Amino acid sequence: MKEYSRSDLACEAAGSGAWETRGVERREEREEGCRLERLTVRDEEGARALGKPRGCYVTLHSRPLWKLGGEEYDRMTAILARELRRLCLPREGISEGFGVLVAGLGNAEITADAIGPKTVHRLTVTRHLHEHDRRVFRLLGRCQLSAIAPGVLGQTGMEAADLIRGAVQAVRPHVVLAIDALAARATERLASTVQLSDTGIAPGSGIGNRRRAIDRESVGAPVVSLGVPTVVDSATLIYDALRQAGIEEPDDRLRRVLENHRRFYVSPKESDLITSRTAALLTDAIEQAFSLG
Numbered sequence: 001m002k003e004y005s006r007s008d009l010a011c012e013a014a015g016s017g018a019w020e021t022r023g024v025e026r027r028e029e030r031e032e033g034c035r036l037e038r039l040t041v042r043d044e045e046g047a048r049a050l051g052k053p054r055g056c057y058v059t060l061h062s063r064p065l066w067k068l069g070g071e072e073y074d075r076m077t078a079i080l081a082r083e084l085r086r087l088c089l090p091r092e093g094i095s096e097g098f099g100v101l102v103a104g105l106g107n108a109e110i111t112a113d114a115i116g117p118k119t120v121h122r123l124t125v126t127r128h129l130h131e132h133d134r135r136v137f138r139l140l141g142r143c144q145l146s147a148i149a150p151g152v153l154g155q156t157g158m159e160a161a162d163l164i165r166g167a168v169q170a171v172r173p174h175v176v177l178a179i180d181a182l183a184a185r186a187t188e189r190l191a192s193t194v195q196l197s198d199t200g201i202a203p204g205s206g207i208g209n210r211r212r213a214i215d216r217e218s219v220g221a222p223v224v225s226l227g228v229p230t231v232v233d234s235a236t237l238i239y240d241a242l243r244q245a246g247i248e249e250p251d252d253r254l255r256r257v258l259e260n261h262r263r264f265y266v267s268p269k270e271s272d273l274i275t276s277r278t279a280a281l282l283t284d285a286i287e288q289a290f291s292l293g
Contacts, residue, residue: 055199
């Protein structure tokens with residue numbers, strides 16, 4: 001049942017029948033150590049079938065990201081950087097004047113939600129150098145990167161979308177890159193999947209705490225999202241276990257059990273390490289993606 005299958009991932013958003021809808025195009029590609037799934041939602045029919053806005057969704061399936069090292073890490077960094085460039089950059093490439101505002105979404109005090117803020121913390125921003133020290137800016141060899149970690153409503157009393165819109169008005173970036181921790185349905189996707197999209201993002205939607213969407217309309221600039229799933233709804237785990245046991249439609253007693261567990265979310269025991277290493281990977285991919293030349 002769909003109400004027990006919460007997920008932020010487009011590849012999990014609908015049943016297999018959605019791929020047969022005329023308005024949804026799905027392609028798979030394989031690279032060494034990685035599988036890429038490309039979904040394009042072309043019209044309103046496709047949007048209804050998938051339950052996602054029109055646009056492009058790229059999902060990278062890997063072995064656990066936090067276990068990557070050496071050549072594996074470098075390959076994944078390069079793949080992520082390439083896909084970011086495809087979604088964010090004009091075909092003619094970038095110049096020194098191209099601006100990117102990186103928004104690290106989430107609560108930095110909650111480990112499983114801290115990928116966005118931790119990525120922003122590691123990022124080498126360059127916009128101020130373009131204005132104040134061109135020599136150092138050119139030595140770094142990147143376009144104008146600025147960053148914000150807007151926190152969450154309970155910390156600031158303000159929607160993240162409002163804070164990002166203010167930053168957009170101040171720095172006038174060509175694109176906003178929103179980074180967030182996501183919810184998945186399948187446990188094997190945790191910290192093993194990266195989703196990119198050119199449709200923006202609705203923070204908290206995967207855990208039933210949807211905040212105002214961060215997209216072109218709400219912030220005043222194109223928004224590309226970059227996310228990694230770190231949690232699974234515990235009710236989803238129970239429901240999947242029931243299905244594996246042959247129970248497709250829970251009775252009233254089982255429904256009460258499912259509803260009672262909708263307040264809990266499960267993350268891997270290595271959550272601290274996952275957040276830290278994933279943030280490092282995303283930072284390296286962003287800095288590579290927005291290098292000049």
